[in-house]
Amino acid sequence: MTTPAASQTTLGILAGGGALPISVAEAALAAKRRVHIIGLRGAASTDIERFPHSWVKMGEFGRLIATLTENNCKEVVIIGSAKRPEFADVRFDFGALKSIPYFVKLALGGDDHLLSGVIRLIEDNGFSVLGAGEVAPSLLSPSGALTLRKPKDSELEDIRIGRDVIAVLGPFDVGQAVVAADRRVLAIEGPEGTDAMLDRSRHLRGWTDDSRRKRSGALVKAPKPSQDRRVDLPTIGPETVRRAAAAGLAGIGVATGDVLIAEKRQTITLADKIGIFIFGVAAAPDA
Amino acid sequence: MTTPAASQTTLGILAGGGALPISVAEAALAAKRRVHIIGLRGAASTDIERFPHSWVKMGEFGRLIATLTENNCKEVVIIGSAKRPEFADVRFDFGALKSIPYFVKLALGGDDHLLSGVIRLIEDNGFSVLGAGEVAPSLLSPSGALTLRKPKDSELEDIRIGRDVIAVLGPFDVGQAVVAADRRVLAIEGPEGTDAMLDRSRHLRGWTDDSRRKRSGALVKAPKPSQDRRVDLPTIGPETVRRAAAAGLAGIGVATGDVLIAEKRQTITLADKIGIFIFGVAAAPDA
Numbered sequence: 001m002t003t004p005a006a007s008q009t010t011l012g013i014l015a016g017g018g019a020l021p022i023s024v025a026e027a028a029l030a031a032k033r034r035v036h037i038i039g040l041r042g043a044a045s046t047d048i049e050r051f052p053h054s055w056v057k058m059g060e061f062g063r064l065i066a067t068l069t070e071n072n073c074k075e076v077v078i079i080g081s082a083k084r085p086e087f088a089d090v091r092f093d094f095g096a097l098k099s100i101p102y103f104v105k106l107a108l109g110g111d112d113h114l115l116s117g118v119i120r121l122i123e124d125n126g127f128s129v130l131g132a133g134e135v136a137p138s139l140l141s142p143s144g145a146l147t148l149r150k151p152k153d154s155e156l157e158d159i160r161i162g163r164d165v166i167a168v169l170g171p172f173d174v175g176q177a178v179v180a181a182d183r184r185v186l187a188i189e190g191p192e193g194t195d196a197m198l199d200r201s202r203h204l205r206g207w208t209d210d211s212r213r214k215r216s217g218a219l220v221k222a223p224k225p226s227q228d229r230r231v232d233l234p235t236i237g238p239e240t241v242r243r244a245a246a247a248g249l250a251g252i253g254v255a256t257g258d259v260l261i262a263e264k265r266q267t268i269t270l271a272d273k274i275g276i277f278i279f280g281v282a283a284a285p286d287a
Numbered sequence: 288m289t290t291p292a293a294s295q296t297t298l299g300i301l302a303g304g305g306a307l308p309i310s311v312a313e314a315a316l317a318a319k320r321r322v323h324i325i326g327l328r329g330a331a332s333t334d335i336e337r338f339p340h341s342w343v344k345m346g347e348f349g350r351l352i353a354t355l356t357e358n359n360c361k362e363v364v365i366i367g368s369a370k371r372p373e374f375a376d377v378r379f380d381f382g383a384l385k386s387i388p389y390f391v392k393l394a395l396g397g398d399d400h401l402l403s404g405v406i407r408l409i410e411d412n413g414f415s416v417l418g419a420g421e422v423a424p425s426l427l428s429p430s431g432a433l434t435l436r437k438p439k440d441s442e443l444e445d446i447r448i449g450r451d452v453i454a455v456l457g458p459f460d461v462g463q464a465v466v467a468a469d470r471r472v473l474a475i476e477g478p479e480g481t482d483a484m485l486d487r488s489r490h491l492r493g494w495t496d497d498s499r500r501k502r503s504g505a506l507v508k509a510p511k512p513s514q515d516r517r518v519d520l521p522t523i524g525p526e527t528v529r530r531a532a533a534a535g536l537a538g539i540g541v542a543t544g545d546v547l548i549a550e551k552r553q554t555i556t557l558a559d560k561i562g563i564f565i566f567g568v569a570a571a572p573d574a
Contacts, residue, residue: 185460187479
């Protein structure tokens with residue numbers, strides 16, 4: 001009996017919130033691959049129950065490893081949103097106990113640090129971690145326009161400013177999103193997330209639903225330069241389009257190949273209906 | 288008849304909002320210097336009327352120059368807060384008309400650009416622009432602790448992180464303030480201002496007035512590296528202390544000599560009463 005090739009094993013999907021875990025599962029199934037979704041309680045949607053699945057809680061590292069093993073998963077995709085856990089609230093299971101000092105060290109670092117630590121722990125247990133884009137390349141941001149509308153030169157400049165701000169902030173483990181308009185930076189994302197940052201931009205500009213002013217500027221999303229591209233890629237979806245439009249922005253700039261688009265068809269349709277752009281640009285030159 | 292030395296002429300104070308214009312006037316008077324405050328309507332407090340004063344509106348550049356000339360001002364301090372004008376709302380007087388193309392260019396740039404342009408216009412008309420700290424050095428941030436409480440090592444590290452973030456953002460004309468706690472960047476200031484950023488940090492941390500958690504982290508204020516130190520220095524005051532405390536921060540870090548402290552005595556007294564620090568650190572090494 002020979003070891004099955006990875007592609008014949010089941011793909012494990014460690015699922016946080018949002019629609020992306022489902023999209024990844026569907027893409028894998030379309031490529032004739034078996035999947036087993038492991039939902040993170042409190043984050044993942046019950047929609048995962050349409051697929052072969054299990055549930056784990058934050059801290060149940062032993063159960064996660066056992067579930068992957070029992071389901072013949074050699075490869076794992078970590079996908080979907082999750083709040084940074086309050087360390088004091090996490091209950092570790094027996095399988096996690098031997099790694100406690102390691103978790104403590106992780107919890108003291110930034111998000112990058114935490115996620116790359118989780119990847120290392122999973123890989124140390126004999127599994128491979130794949131990026132969602134490797135399994136579902138159609139979810140990745142393109143080069144150029146996804147929409148009917150394309151950015152004008154001034155809007156392209158706003159996109160470049162946002163992209164460059166994200167690049168210089170790389171060492172600080174903050175900011176995968178920036179709003180720039182008319183050559184000014186209006187907002188840099190912190191742990192509040194993109195939606196809250198867009199709402200702030202809307203207030204800053206005094207934009208209302210009946211504003212008749214001309215749209216300008218862009219939301220820009222790009223990964224931090226040093227970030228492991230296998231996890232926590234910046235994501236946009238219909239809600240991002242809605243809130244960017246509500247903030248009076250002319251569109252959304254994304255780093256080509258490095259941003260995930262959830263519910264892609266709805267996202268593009270909505271952007272076209274409103275008349276804003278989604279546009280992929282190359283990473284910052286010095287990134 | 289000889290030209291009087293600048294120190295014998297009246298000091299012109301172009302006043303925006305807040306308490307600083309008054310503090311600068313008082314410091315100049317204490318140094319036996321005559322002052323004439325020119326209040327920016329809609330921004331400056333009517334408290335300036337205790338001193339020899341005039342009022343100008345945004346855009347009344349001709350009136351500003353005439354007022355400085357009539358009052359024998361050779362030197363001018365530009366001090367106090369002012370909202371970035373909506374260009375469409377500014378009414379230019381005759382003295383400003385010849386500079387319209389220049390103002391248009393300014394209005395399209397960032398805040399730094401706008402302010403350094405105003406300085407240049409004033410200087411092109413034969414006046415010198417002084418920094419508030421040159422007239423009132425006691426308003427400038429010190430090196431080390433102003434308060435009874437001093438930052439612990441971990442808090443010093445948060446201060447350094449905030450300072451370094453401000454330094455790397457220098458080229459982008461954004462951010463004179465950052466909140467960092469437990470080695471993470473929680474917020475970077477945009478045009479919303481420090482108070483709104485502190486309120487955001489408070490929400491992010493879920494901090495309430497009856498929180499019994501241990502304070503951590505710092506608000507950090509420093510000028511952008513390339514900024515003209517004569518205008519728009521970052522400022523703290525009692526309200527900053529109140530909101531930093533309300534956000535659960537352990538204190539405020541300031542760039543030594545480059546941050547103005549409004550209502551200094553009240554600011555320090557309040558910080559000591561609450562038990563948070565105000566601490567001056569050197570600029571970022573690469574700044």
